[in-house]
Amino acid sequence: VSAVKGNYRHFMQKEIHEQVRSLTETMAGRIDFQHNSILIPTLNIDEVDFDQLKGIKIVACGTAWHAGQVGKYLIEEIAKIPVEVDIASEFRYRDPLVDKNHIILAISQSGETADTLAAMEEGRKKGARVWSIVNAIGSQAMRLTDGYISMQAGPEIGVASTKAFTAPLVDLYLLAVMMADKKGLLSAQERSQYIAEISKVPDLVGTCLDRENQVREIAAKYKDTEHMLYLGRGINMPIAYEGALKLKEISYIHAEAYPAGEMKHGPIALIDEDMPVMAILPHDQWYEKMISQVEQAKARGGKVIVVATDGDTLASSLADDVLWIPEAFWMVNPVVAVLPLQILAYHIAAMRGLDVDQPRNLAKSVTVE
Numbered sequence: 001v002s003a004v005k006g007n008y009r010h011f012m013q014k015e016i017h018e019q020v021r022s023l024t025e026t027m028a029g030r031i032d033f034q035h036n037s038i039l040i041p042t043l044n045i046d047e048v049d050f051d052q053l054k055g056i057k058i059v060a061c062g063t064a065w066h067a068g069q070v071g072k073y074l075i076e077e078i079a080k081i082p083v084e085v086d087i088a089s090e091f092r093y094r095d096p097l098v099d100k101n102h103i104i105l106a107i108s109q110s111g112e113t114a115d116t117l118a119a120m121e122e123g124r125k126k127g128a129r130v131w132s133i134v135n136a137i138g139s140q141a142m143r144l145t146d147g148y149i150s151m152q153a154g155p156e157i158g159v160a161s162t163k164a165f166t167a168p169l170v171d172l173y174l175l176a177v178m179m180a181d182k183k184g185l186l187s188a189q190e191r192s193q194y195i196a197e198i199s200k201v202p203d204l205v206g207t208c209l210d211r212e213n214q215v216r217e218i219a220a221k222y223k224d225t226e227h228m229l230y231l232g233r234g235i236n237m238p239i240a241y242e243g244a245l246k247l248k249e250i251s252y253i254h255a256e257a258y259p260a261g262e263m264k265h266g267p268i269a270l271i272d273e274d275m276p277v278m279a280i281l282p283h284d285q286w287y288e289k290m291i292s293q294v295e296q297a298k299a300r301g302g303k304v305i306v307v308a309t310d311g312d313t314l315a316s317s318l319a320d321d322v323l324w325i326p327e328a329f330w331m332v333n334p335v336v337a338v339l340p341l342q343i344l345a346y347h348i349a350a351m352r353g354l355d356v357d358q359p360r361n362l363a364k365s366v367t368v369e
């Protein structure tokens with residue numbers, strides 16, 4: 001039923017627009033507003049001895065790996081548990097320092113990615129508890145675990161992942177709050193604050209979708225560029241990577257992402273009028289640092305597009321173009337900030353006349369090495 005494009009030109013566009021619903025679904029039944037708590041029975045969280053837990057190792061590939069990097073910020077900040085994020089194909093061929101006091105947390109849309117399954121297996125062999133956040137129901141990564149979170153995003157057809165990127169961001173946030181609660185770290189007031197902030201996500205995403213036309217106008221300006229450099233910092237650094245990945249995989253434009261503070265160690269040499277810079281610049285604790293990166297890019301003749309918070313006049317005075325996002329709690333910003341980047345990549349690829357849903361050389365699910 002879901003594999004119908006409806007009024008949309010491509011599945012990717014449809015799936016971008018499904019995110020209000022998919023993000024509502026991923027929280028549905030999991031937040032108990034009466035008791036202000038989060039319940040995910042399939043995770044079997046009560047089996048975990050948090051006093052003994054040494055850390056969580058997130059393993060994933062592609063877009064899911066970017067989600068995992070945001071998860072590190074969320075889990076370390078909220079639950080105070082050390083997290084390492086590994087590319088599954090690297091993890092499986094290392095001798096990772098993992099034992100029974102670790103959790104391996106795999107993130108996978110398909111639940112069938114060969115490298116991710118192998119990384120889970122490697123963790124299991126070493127005695128770790130294995131968890132997953134998975135979209136495809138009944139997939140291996142859902143079945144072969146000690147506990148899982150279902151993304152509940154519905155089938156995703158477009159090769160470039162969109163709703164299966166934002167759903168795990170919300171799931172990781174819920175997981176972080178749940179673990180913090182199990183560890184006794186949160187007061188009732190803090191818990192309800194965290195829950196209130198994440199509950200706003202579907203509305204915030206809806207606001208971004210309403211602005212599709214503004215993003216399309218910016219797409220028209222940049223559709224013929226040959227390169228684009230994405231910069232982000234802190235919890236939004238992975239969003240720069242995800243934005244660049246979206247653009248390169250469907251538009252074949254060379255897009256690179258960098259943690260903004262690293263710009264001075266190399267990529268700044270590339271900046272000129274032919275290398276537009278996309279800076280992820282929401283109102284958060286990294287804002288001032290990001291502003292100075294934007295100023296440096298401008299000083300070198302670069303065109304700068306920013307993802308900025310509504311009302312940010314400093315950002316709009318510095319930038320050539322602005323992708324506006326609504327104000328959100330900083331830990332929720334990644335879910336919001338990625339929306340205009342998905343929409344931009346989609347429209348650039350569509351304007352270039354490319355096969356958005358089936359980009360060359362890529363597969364939706366990579367079940368071989």
Ligand code: G6P
Pocket residue numbers: 061062063064107108109110111112113116159160161362363364365366
């Ligand atoms: C492929 C897809 C990507 C996806 C990655 C991981 O490369 O084209 O969109 O992010 O696999 O897939 P998974 O199903 O494990 O999330």
